[in-house]
Amino acid sequence: MKAIIQTNLEDPHSLELGETNKPQLQDGEVLVKVKAAGVNRADLLQARGHYPPPPGASEIIGLEVAGEVVDAGDTDVEVGSKVGALLAGGGYAEYVAVPQGQLLPIPTGYSFAEAASVIEVACTVWSNIAMEAGLTQGQTILIHGGAGGIGTFAIQVAKQLGATVAVTAGSDEKLETCKELGADILINYNEQDFAEELKNQCDVILDIMGAKYLKKNLIALAKGGHMVTIGMQGGTKAELNMGILLNKRLTLQGTTLRSRSLEGKATIVADTVKHVWPWLENGSVKHYLHATYALARAAEAHKALDSGEVTGKLVLEV
Amino acid sequence: MKAIIQTNLEDPHSLELGETNKPQLQDGEVLVKVKAAGVNRADLLQARGHYPPPPGASEIIGLEVAGEVVDAGDTDVEVGSKVGALLAGGGYAEYVAVPQGQLLPIPTGYSFAEAASVIEVACTVWSNIAMEAGLTQGQTILIHGGAGGIGTFAIQVAKQLGATVAVTAGSDEKLETCKELGADILINYNEQDFAEELKNQCDVILDIMGAKYLKKNLIALAKGGHMVTIGMQGGTKAELNMGILLNKRLTLQGTTLRSRSLEGKATIVADTVKHVWPWLENGSVKHYLHATYALARAAEAHKALDSGEVTGKLVLEV
Known part of the structure; x- marks a missing residue:
């Protein structure tokens, strides 16, 4: 089959369309013919050698796809089903093997490209703010990077949950985007101190x-507050004052979706489909596709995402 | 009424029996005539000025009592009921006002002194290892200070939950105590590195x-692990590597019982009585009373607890 191969591990942009073997199905897996594959920031990290696939996962880049089931393996999935899939890897290819628990329905009205690009963000946002942090009606959530891919989605989900939403972003233009999505408290981190506000x-x-925000985040957290860290764009090592942790009864949690067990992923996928898919289908949570590229142009898509000028998701079409 | 008054705030041992006003009942509170009051390490901190009572709480020291209800206020509690009570303060006295949700039954077969001294430890252990960290059968828990008041109780509760229990302590004698209570993995922190083990x-x-153990605790935690910090005997400020937090999907949580809302305390009390009281009553979790002192001898009890040579709980009898 055709797949994107990184020809030079020293060069993150050496992503070329090549030939490799079709994946072999393991117990409980189905084979999906890929129609579209979402491009994630984690893919850029992997191409740089900073985010290796977990043991047993495909070496091919790509964490989410949409397509058609062409081999059901030992499962009861119907061949020909149109599906989305959350992956530990392998998405930038013609075919990918997917554990049954990581299949999702295509939201009604969504194209393959739209579906392929909403899975990772929806599962990430829902698992962290609802399943882990337990955000509920009447609470206040602070979303850093409100105008980014995760941020724009998180604002909308948090509003659906009935929360007050505060966001940080680096420009008034970006904050305006957040406001349009429902954000209540807008903080320009170049002009304001979010910890004080x-x-x-x-x-x-x-x-x-x-690391960069740890101290300020501890100040911003309310008693009993829960912070979920899903990225470390401001570094990893910081001084932690555990006195504040105790006095305010705080929870600090780090998470990644990719390293979870099959069972953990299946639980997240099922809960995300149950709660978030209806919002996608009735339009109360909107998802923005920025552009699509042919699979062979993966390197270009990576460069575009790296530039920081992309405001929605990028998708590779196979 | 009589109560222990700290006559000199600079001197933690200036605890004298004096006269003060009986507490006024607020909505939802009952008046308990105290028979016995547990002595906790937090009481020593409060006498040193390091653990002030939360807003609205009594200035009198004392976080747990057992006694008789003498005024039911506006509640449906029966006057004359023998009860235990979890307190935000006020225990070292003849009478104390208690929110209804913080009353507990006396475990069958327990004296007032035994009951008064088991409440804080039971609610602390249960709320942290079961309600917060969600310890379940087949999991492994590490309990630091296994031979202390919290530790000895936590070992037994963890074994009841079906967990494998590892403990740290500073001597082989203390580790032997832990082993007798059911601990499976014994680590002498003067001879072994628990992070390595x-x-x-x-x-x-x-x-x-x-702070002192933060780095090593992060090493010891398994993927998806959850640490609950309830004391800071090794200091408050430490470097946190958030990279490990993400890679291992860890949760770090600080808690205190005292600063929780009335609702939060009531939830913990009810769940602790539901799960732990049966174990106290059938003897599968044992509670050790070290000694009782007359209320007037509170300063002596504090000195004894401070000496570090006490292996069970101390109680003041009124």
Whole structure:
């Protein structure tokens, strides 16, 4: 089959369309013929050698696809079903093997490209803010990077849950985008100190900055608050004052979707489909596709995402 | 009424029996005539000015009592009921006002002194290892200070939950105590490195050391592991590597019982009585009373607890 092969591990942009073997199905897996594959920031990290696939996963880049089931293996999935799939790897290819628990229905009205690009963000946002942090009606959530791919989706999901939403972003234009999606409290981190603005107010924080914001996040958290860190764009090592942790009864949690067990992923996929898919289908949560590229142009898509000028998701079409 | 008054705030041992006003009942509170009051390490901190009562709580020291209800206020509690009570303060006195949700039954077969001294430890252990960290059958828990008041109780509760129990302690004698209570893995922290012994193995850690053990605890935690810190005997400020937090999907949580809302305390009390009281009553979890003192001798009890030579709980009898 055709797949994107990284020809030079020293060069993250050496992504070329090549030939490799079709994946062999393991117990409980189905073979999906890929129509579209979402491009994620984690893919850029993997091409740089910073985010290796978990043991047993495909070496091919790609964490989410949509397509058609062409071999049901030992499962009861119907051949010909149109599906989305959450992957540990292998998406940038003609075919990918998928554990049954990681298949999702295509949201009604969604194209393959739209479906392929909403899976990772929907599962990430829902698992972190709802399943892990337990965000509920009347609470306040702070979303860092509100105008990014995760942020724009998280704002909408948090509003559906009935929360007050605070966001940080680096420009008034980006904050305007957040506001249009429903954000209530807008903080330009170049002009304002979010810790001062939100001191002791945040029940939940969705963090992508790691070390750089740790101290300020502890100030912003309310008593009993819960921070979920899913990225470390601001570095990894920071001083932690455990006194504040105890006095405010705080929870700090780091998560990744990719390293979870099959069972863990299946639980997240099922809960995300149950709660988020209806919002996608009735339009109360909107998903933005920025552009599509042919699979062979994966390197170009990576460069575009790397440029920081992309405001929605990129998709490779097979 | 009589109560223990700290006559000199600079001197933690200036605890004298004096006269003060009986507490006024607020909505939802009952008045308990105290028969016995448990002595906790937090009481020593409060006498040193390091653990002030939360807003609205009594200035009198004392976090747990047992006694008789003498005024039911606006509640449906029966006057004359023998009860235990979890308190935000006020225990070292003849009378104390208690929110109804913080009353507990006296475990069958328990004296007032035994009951008064088991409430804080039972609610602390249960709320942290079961309700917060979600310890379940087949998991491994590491309990620091296994031979202490919290530790000895936590070992037994963890065994009832079906967990494998690892403990740290500072002498082989203390470890022998832990073993008798059911501990499976014994680590003498003066001779062994617990992080090395337990690398990536601990689903739950019950931590009382704070900063000093943070780095090693992160090593010991398994993927998806959850550490609950309830004390900071090893200081408050430490470097946190958030990379490990993400890679291993860890949760770090600080908790205190005292600062929780009335609702939060009532939930913990009810769940602790539901799960732990049957174990106290059938003897599968044993509770050790070390000694009782007359209320007037509170300063002596504090000195004894401070000496570090007490292996069970101390109780003041009124």
